[in-house]
Amino acid sequence: MNKIAIPNMGNYSIAFAAIADAMGATPWISPTTPEIVKLGYEVSPDSLCLPFKIFIGHFIKAAEEGVEYAVMVNGNGPCRLTYYRQLLQKILDERGLKMHIFGLGDTGIKPPIIKHYDPPFFKFWRGALWALQKMFLIDEIEKLAWKTRPREIKKGETSTVTNQCLLELEAAKTGIEISILKSKIFERFTAININTDKKVLKVALVGEASVLRDKYLNHSMEELLGGLGVEVVNYFLLGVELKNIFFPHLSGKHSKKHMLEIAKPYLQTKVGGHALDSIAHSIICGEDSYDGVIHLCPSGCMPEISIRPILRKVSSDYDLPVLECSFDEHTSHVGLVTRLEAYIDMLYDRRKKNGKEHNT
Amino acid sequence: MNLKKINVYNQNNSYKEYDLAQKMTIKKVGIPKSLYYFFYPDLWKTFFETLEIEVILSESTSRKTIELASSVAESENCLPIKLFDAHILELIDKVDVLFVPRIISTIKKHCSCPKLSVLPDVARILAPGKVITFEINENKIKLISSLQKFAQELGFSNSIAKKAANRAVNATKKHTEEKEQSKKTEASFFIVSHPYNLYDDYITGPVIKKLKKMNISYEIIEFKKEKRKKDAIRWDTCGEMNDNLFQLDPEKCKGVIQISSFNCGCDSVMLETSRSVLKEKSIPFIVLIIDEHSALAGVDTRLEAFIDSVRWKNEQNCNS
Numbered sequence A: 001m002n003k004i005a006i007p008n009m010g011n012y013s014i015a016f017a018a019i020a021d022a023m024g025a026t027p028w029i030s031p032t033t034p035e036i037v038k039l040g041y042e043v044s045p046d047s048l049c050l051p052f053k054i055f056i057g058h059f060i061k062a063a064e065e066g067v068e069y070a071v072m073v074n075g076n077g078p079c080r081l082t083y084y085r086q087l088l089q090k091i092l093d094e095r096g097l098k099m100h101i102f103g104l105g106d107t108g109i110k111p112p113i114i115k116h117y118d119p120p121f122f123k124f125w126r127g128a129l130w131a132l133q134k135m136f137l138i139d140e141i142e143k144l145a146w147k148t149r150p151r152e153i154k155k156g157e158t159s160t161v162t163n164q165c166l167l168e169l170e171a172a173k174t175g176i177e178i179s180i181l182k183s184k185i186f187e188r189f190t191a192i193n194i195n196t197d198k199k200v201l202k203v204a205l206v207g208e209a210s211v212l213r214d215k216y217l218n219h220s221m222e223e224l225l226g227g228l229g230v231e232v233v234n235y236f237l238l239g240v241e242l243k244n245i246f247f248p249h250l251s252g253k254h255s256k257k258h259m260l261e262i263a264k265p266y267l268q269t270k271v272g273g274h275a276l277d278s279i280a281h282s283i284i285c286g287e288d289s290y291d292g293v294i295h296l297c298p299s300g301c302m303p304e305i306s307i308r309p310i311l312r313k314v315s316s317d318y319d320l321p322v323l324e325c326s327f328d329e330h331t332s333h334v335g336l337v338t339r340l341e342a343y344i345d346m347l348y349d350r351r352k353k354n355g356k357e358h359n360t
Numbered sequence B: 001m002n003l004k005k006i007n008v009y010n011q012n013n014s015y016k017e018y019d020l021a022q023k024m025t026i027k028k029v030g031i032p033k034s035l036y037y038f039f040y041p042d043l044w045k046t047f048f049e050t051l052e053i054e055v056i057l058s059e060s061t062s063r064k065t066i067e068l069a070s071s072v073a074e075s076e077n078c079l080p081i082k083l084f085d086a087h088i089l090e091l092i093d094k095v096d097v098l099f100v101p102r103i104i105s106t107i108k109k110h111c112s113c114p115k116l117s118v119l120p121d122v123a124r125i126l127a128p129g130k131v132i133t134f135e136i137n138e139n140k141i142k143l144i145s146s147l148q149k150f151a152q153e154l155g156f157s158n159s160i161a162k163k164a165a166n167r168a169v170n171a172t173k174k175h176t177e178e179k180e181q182s183k184k185t186e187a188s189f190f191i192v193s194h195p196y197n198l199y200d201d202y203i204t205g206p207v208i209k210k211l212k213k214m215n216i217s218y219e220i221i222e223f224k225k226e227k228r229k230k231d232a233i234r235w236d237t238c239g240e241m242n243d244n245l246f247q248l249d250p251e252k253c254k255g256v257i258q259i260s261s262f263n264c265g266c267d268s269v270m271l272e273t274s275r276s277v278l279k280e281k282s283i284p285f286i287v288l289i290i291d292e293h294s295a296l297a298g299v300d301t302r303l304e305a306f307i308d309s310v311r312w313k314n315e316q317n318c319n320s
Helices: A013-022 A034-043 A050-064 A081-094 A112-117 A121-151 A157-171 A175-190 A209-213 A221-227 A238-246 A256-263 A275-287 A302-306 A308-317 A333-354 B015-025 B043-050 B063-072 B079-094 B119-126 B143-153 B158-181 B201-213 B236-247 B265-281 B296-319
Strands: A003-005 A026-028 A069-073 A100-104 A201-207 A230-234 A292-298 A322-327 B028-031 B054-057 B097-099 B102-105 B135-137 B189-192 B218-220 B255-261 B285-290
Touching: A003 A050, A013 A026, A013 A121, A013 A157, A034 A050, A050 A069, A050 A081, A050 A209, A069 A081, A081 A100, A081 B265, A100 A112, A121 A157, A121 A175, A121 A221, A121 A230, A121 A238, A157 A175, A201 A209, A201 A221, A201 A275, A201 A333, A209 A292, A221 A230, A221 A333, A256 A275, A275 A292, A275 A302, A275 A308, A292 A302, A292 A308, A292 A333, A302 A308, A308 A322, A308 B119, A322 A333, B028 B043, B028 B079, B043 B054, B043 B158, B063 B079, B079 B097, B079 B119, B102 B119, B135 B143, B143 B158, B189 B201, B189 B236, B201 B218, B201 B255, B201 B296, B236 B265, B255 B265, B255 B296, B265 B285, B285 B296
Parallel strands: A003 A026, A003 A069, A069 A100, A201 A230, A201 A292, A292 A322, B028 B054, B028 B097, B102 B135, B189 B218, B189 B255, B255 B285
Antiparallel strands: none
């Protein structure tokens, strides 16, 4: 058995699967389902955050299906993520499930996961390169989808095209196939009939990574907002994030150093997690005259909750409406939709009142 | 990127700028009686008094503070952070400046709760242009040197700054030593929590009162802020709490009472660790979770039940 469980990271799961493939392992990936959520919150301590409960849910499900290895990110900041791998391992051991969790990051040049699988050098790096290619392509697809969805004439067409592209990307095995797909994608999105005159709102999503990315956890917020005629910008792009870690001088506007500079009048420390990013991106949105910002975080998330008062100040200074959404396993879909609709209605009214012309 | 000229409170956003304009006008400094006040007992008061700045403390936490806190503070924060906001609001009109340090780490190679690292930024929103701050980061620089630097930045000469820093650090040391000497020898119950819960009378008070009423000897754990041996715990206060639990003697200690504030991020992870440590030693353990709605009667009942069950356990052990 050479299967490895990978927690759901939305569309990026495709890229992770590719990299597991390159290592010679078979990836085990499942979309988050109510069953997984239930498995998760039954075994985890009550006040831990939602991503933990989802992670453990995925791992238990995988272990029950006979998967023996799993992989997740290691944290090293003041965020709770630092302890999650040990805690997850402990819970799995206590339940008598044989599963070893590998941590990524902070473990030297050759992390244990690579030592374990020991893939051939050339094959691994070629595979990793393809995975990276896939990841950047996913970013591209998403960006196109954000732009097209609010303007589409036939509802749901964008989502169909997006899903089709992602499926094909998942099936693509070599660099050439990925490149061919890349050339097709733009055409496919331009083929969608859109209403070019429609004035759409522009709203940014900022906050915690796994809630921003897992479509089950955020109740497909991008699609919901797109349906309401809102152009969404999701500020967690893995491509940007990786650049930030490995090539900070290349990431320009999104580097931690630059973000500290932007956020300086409000926040003068990195806090931990993606808290600094939330503030900096909200300020950028304020300057670029976005219509609004939605702040998503798991309920009780330490870094994101601690910056909320600051986010409110940013909101009032830049005249930028911020909607704060906390998610836990009990968040109701209907409640969320109602809140979003009310928020979007308010944004439309504001635009009418201000007579603000929006450059899209 | 050009920052738009809007009503961003750029003018007074740090002590440096405050200092340039009104260097010698700091006569009264306000210190909220929460969080870092309990982290370093006596330190801040001695420090500012040596610099000949009058220190005004906020009043101890009371029902009124809690009511104010729950109406102004971010609702998902834990109780101590909410109380901090209320203490700040109470002080604002009485003082020239408010002192709010940025706590990154209080022990080397450890870090503090992320909520403590944004305190000055949050306080600045409540009291624009009135906050003086410096960074406590033992990973980079020792507390005594950073205090000295802070005093210099406030406009005091090198020698005065040094004197103030030394005196302040000694005062805390003295405080801890005195407490250790006055310790009762035979305590059977231990109260464990973060310093800002533990030394706040409003939070621990009901527990202590109840224990006294039941004639039970108790001990409150101490925070030494000394170098710890390396282990998996990277949060400073949690590490020390854990060390204290490790040192407990199962024969003398009859039970441990942990006070935890609702939605405390650190505790949500660490309670599991505490529980497993005490399980190994077979010491009974209760967690009292408090928030702004905590009812005293609830605490009373739970404590009574816990202590009764510990007594029964001991009697059974004696009989068998």
